[in-house]
Amino acid sequence: MRLRQPKSRFISLFSGCGGLDLGFTQAGFECANAYDSDPAxxxxxxxxxxxxxxxxxxxTTNIVGEGRLLSSLPVLPVRAFQPLDVADLTILEIPC
Incomplete structure (x- = not known):
């Protein structure tokens, strides 16, 4: 019997409508959280x-997931995001 491996999870920052998220999802990742400031x-x-x-x-805010601090913004250029227990990877889609 073969055990099923859990999917790697990612967090998407400045996610927009999710174009980059779609690519990661199609590659076998699971989106844990996505953030954007545009309501549409x-x-x-x-x-x-x-x-x-x-x-x-x-x-202007910090991202908090499952009670653990993920990053502190604003800091540009973007410093290393540490997703801790929430995800294996953080993707950053550069805002237009």
Missing amino acids: AVETHRSNFGSIAKLQDLA
């Missing part, structure tokens, strides 16, 4: 992937 983009992301997208201004 978040609504579209939710239509595409379910309710995982959150409306959040990443330029």
Whole structure:
């Protein structure tokens, strides 16, 4: 009997409608959380992937997941994000 490996999870920052998220999902990853400050983009992301997208201004707030601090913004250029227990990977889609 072969054990099934759990999917690697990612967090998407500045996710927009989820174009990059789609590629990672098709590659076998699971989106744990997605964040964007544009309400229309978040609504579209939710239509595409379910309710995982959150409306959040990443330029002025910290991202908190499952009680653990993920990053501290604003810091540009973006420093290393540490997703801790929430995800294996953090992807950053550069805002337009």
